[in-house]
Amino acid sequence: MKRIVILGGGTGGTMMANMLSKKLSSREAEIVLISNSPRHQYQPGWLYVPFGWEEATDLSRPLKDLLRRDVHLHIDAVKSLDHLGKTLQLESGKVLAYDYLIISTGSHIHPEQVPGLAEGGDHFYSEAGALRLREKLNDFQGGRIVIGVGGLPYKCPVAPLEFTFLLDDYLRRRGLRDKTSLTYTFPINACFTIPTVADMAQRLLDEKGVTVETFFNLETLDPTLRIATSLEGSEISYDLAVFIPPHRGAEFLWNHPIADADGWIDVHRSTLQSKVAPEIWAIGDTTNLPISKAGSTAHFEGPVVAAHVVAAVRGQEAESKHAEYDGHVMCFLEVGEDRASLLDFNFAGPPRPKEPSTLVHYQKILFNHAYWHLVPTAVI
Amino acid sequence: MENLTIAKESDARGSFCPGPLMELIRMIKAGTVGEVYAILSSDEGSKKDIPAWINKAGHEYLGSEPAEGATRFLVRKAK
Numbered sequence: 001m002k003r004i005v006i007l008g009g010g011t012g013g014t015m016m017a018n019m020l021s022k023k024l025s026s027r028e029a030e031i032v033l034i035s036n037s038p039r040h041q042y043q044p045g046w047l048y049v050p051f052g053w054e055e056a057t058d059l060s061r062p063l064k065d066l067l068r069r070d071v072h073l074h075i076d077a078v079k080s081l082d083h084l085g086k087t088l089q090l091e092s093g094k095v096l097a098y099d100y101l102i103i104s105t106g107s108h109i110h111p112e113q114v115p116g117l118a119e120g121g122d123h124f125y126s127e128a129g130a131l132r133l134r135e136k137l138n139d140f141q142g143g144r145i146v147i148g149v150g151g152l153p154y155k156c157p158v159a160p161l162e163f164t165f166l167l168d169d170y171l172r173r174r175g176l177r178d179k180t181s182l183t184y185t186f187p188i189n190a191c192f193t194i195p196t197v198a199d200m201a202q203r204l205l206d207e208k209g210v211t212v213e214t215f216f217n218l219e220t221l222d223p224t225l226r227i228a229t230s231l232e233g234s235e236i237s238y239d240l241a242v243f244i245p246p247h248r249g250a251e252f253l254w255n256h257p258i259a260d261a262d263g264w265i266d267v268h269r270s271t272l273q274s275k276v277a278p279e280i281w282a283i284g285d286t287t288n289l290p291i292s293k294a295g296s297t298a299h300f301e302g303p304v305v306a307a308h309v310v311a312a313v314r315g316q317e318a319e320s321k322h323a324e325y326d327g328h329v330m331c332f333l334e335v336g337e338d339r340a341s342l343l344d345f346n347f348a349g350p351p352r353p354k355e356p357s358t359l360v361h362y363q364k365i366l367f368n369h370a371y372w373h374l375v376p377t378a379v380i
Numbered sequence: 381m382e383n384l385t386i387a388k389e390s391d392a393r394g395s396f397c398p399g400p401l402m403e404l405i406r407m408i409k410a411g412t413v414g415e416v417y418a419i420l421s422s423d424e425g426s427k428k429d430i431p432a433w434i435n436k437a438g439h440e441y442l443g444s445e446p447a448e449g450a451t452r453f454l455v456r457k458a459k
Binding site for chain 2: 152350
């Protein structure tokens, strides 16, 4: 019997554990899931927390409740990975051997990488950060707000746009929009990476009276003078700065032979298999692929990784339907006033977003609630 | 450009989000001054966007060449 170890209790890891448990019998494989938290977080929900439109307590559930009974869950953290000896050293002192390893340890924020960001900036990329921003917005009575990307890569690439649209909506509802200037910044020479989406978003930003500053890669934040400076040399004064902090992979992967300095695992883009260790796969944010770090990416990668791991356990070829990942990503784009659009794309072509509608917004709200029953459980 | 030593190359063919330019900015920010970085892009817009950012950010654009059905852009981190 083979032992499959899965690292990470987020979207990718939880889904992989359940998917493999369904596909493989207990005689074929033992499935072990290591998570450093007993709770599974629904991170996309943090977007709504600063406005009081979601409660942080509703966005996490016990991981154990989401797992099939034959998945062995250990709450522990990885100290080191010996990919040649195929063993993991855990923080508890245990050493765990594996035959196949699936790494889904995600991406983690590091505001300390940008001078002044931890002290002077806010974000909604953690439960604590979203709650702190809620308090600041509650106290806010008007002024200058700047929004942007504090470092690359970052997960959920549309989130700064969504936050800007929802913030405009929130300030209008509170009667503060006339007393507030909003400046949206973005690292490249457009308000978003995909031209079809950027065209639509730019029109909406213009309609909402949001100033847009492009080619803005945050270099420093001065919390005393309240000035954000970009590496391109521009400066923006602010009263409230909302910047997505830079992300890194899990610490045990920093400078590991299977990953780069920031811990992003080098994988084959069609199979998600490590280029260094063939018995290791990575899924979701933890790969080095230049694609969206998002739950939906992990969701669409899942069947591919499962097909290859099952094939490896059985000594077969991966089943053809899921043999290759095609770059599929799907993201909702909230634009405020209870309207949203949907971006659906893969390596073959960019999304063709439809005009934002109330229907898609409510599909997003419905998905936020249905997520628990459908995605980590590997129902869809 | 055959004499250049490329420190790191990223394959961003078919990457619409975050896209080739964001991937290049990530590599340059994480990189070492003086080293050369390469990005493979299948996005036509890269031919304008990538040199424009390199110029704005003060790095050295070394040119582009056809590669693997796409275009390889080369840049030296200057600061």
